[in-house]
Amino acid sequence: MALKWGIAAAGKISQDFANAVNTLNADDHELVAVAARDLSRAEEFAKKFGVKKAYGSYLELAQDRDIEVVYVGTLNPQHLEVATLMLENDKHVLVEKPLCLNEKQAHKLITYAERKKLFLMEAIWSRMFPSYQYVRKQIQNGMLGDIVTVEAEFGFGGLNNIDRLAKKGLGGGTVLDLGVYVIQFCQWAFQQVPKSVTATGTLNDDGVDVEVMGEINYGDNKIGKIKTSGLQTLSNTATIVGTKGKITIPSFWCPTSIIDIDGTEKTWPLPDAEHEFIHINSCGLRYEADEVRKCIRGGEKESENVTHNESLLIARIQDEIRKQIGVKYAEDD
Missing domain, CATH: 3.40.50.720 (NAD(P)-binding Rossmann-like Domain)
Known part of the structure; x- marks a missing residue:
């Protein structure tokens, strides 16, 4: 039905x-x-x-x-x-x-x-893409060994001129818009609660961040390195480095391909749609719609791919980054 x-x-x-x-x-x-x-x-x-x-x-x-x-x-x-x-x-x-x-x-x-x-x-x-599911299996099967470093950067020049990203009253800033993706990627790779978070950032005249650099420390020398920018276009790539090798994921927030541990490229093409999409690879939103259907029809109240606890943890990390760089919304009081 x-x-x-x-x-x-x-x-x-x-x-x-x-x-x-x-x-x-x-x-x-x-x-x-x-x-x-x-x-x-x-x-x-x-x-x-x-x-x-x-x-x-x-x-x-x-x-x-x-x-x-x-x-x-x-x-x-x-x-x-x-x-x-x-x-x-x-x-x-x-x-x-x-x-x-x-x-x-x-x-x-x-x-x-x-x-x-x-x-x-x-x-x-992102987490519902077949590429993520494949990389998850590679991690679980021990192909990467112990994960040591995760790096993810996400940025586009000119985002600082878009109101919903530049205005504090609209919940602007790269931490909430782009930062979700780099943070969730580190969390998805390490599957741990961080020991500490450190961040520096640049704010605009309205008091929201237009660029952020940070590290998420998971202990035992396991580090997630993140960067967001609304001022410049970054590589927009994520890399997972383990003791046995690495996997690189271009366009990591919506990836239709990866560079596997053996250096080969694996691809998962998206189907055509009736209309052109506004954002890159947005046809991949079909995967999360299917995930929602699977969960609801199965009587689940949350998805194992994005649990409630995980969303709370991501929000906590975002709060900590904003606190350190000096971004405060009225709703924080």
Whole structure:
């Protein structure tokens, strides 16, 4: 039976999500409704992506009894409010990363979802890619030996000119936008709670970070090295180095290929979609949609690939980095 989706917000990432879901089997996924604060935007979105209904408010979406799960693609400061609204109305929820602005908000949202006995997942789509699943098996099979160093950097020039990334009131900064990916990658590789985090950064005039460098120390000389930038385009590659060799992952946040331990390239091509995608490899959002369906149909309340505890830990690391470099949101008080 098709999982019945609602989509909260009609922005770029929501468009890519809908486009990706439409590449999946219609017997498994159905786009029931989309909501935006501007009804005309929702109607335009619905027409383009074959969504049955369009609403001019998130409350109407939440109250639609045909919907089972809602994808929340709003701006960062609205994640807690909109996701909570959906949970209040007995909807499962997939929230675009970051789950919330800080660990305190994330804990509040997760606690509420658990109380409601509803599925909740932070949309760290990277972990559902076949390339990640393959590398996980290589690690588990001991092909890399003991992991010693993980390096991940993610940056694009000109991001400092985009309001949602540059404005504190919009939950801006590279730590929440790009940092989720480099942090989650270190966590995914080491599978440990860090011993310590150190970071330095550059802030803009509005007090949010436009560039960050940091180290996540896991003890026993195991180090995760991270860098984010909205000022310059970085290599956007992640590397896992073990005692027996290394694996390199280009475009590590949405990788369709890797350089394996033996130096060979392995690829997992994405299918074509009806519309062009706005962001690179966004067709891969289909993998997280399938993960959500598998979990909900299996009666699970969280995904083993992005557990609630993992989202809380990522938020805690983000909080610590922001604290060290001097980025504070009103919601942190």
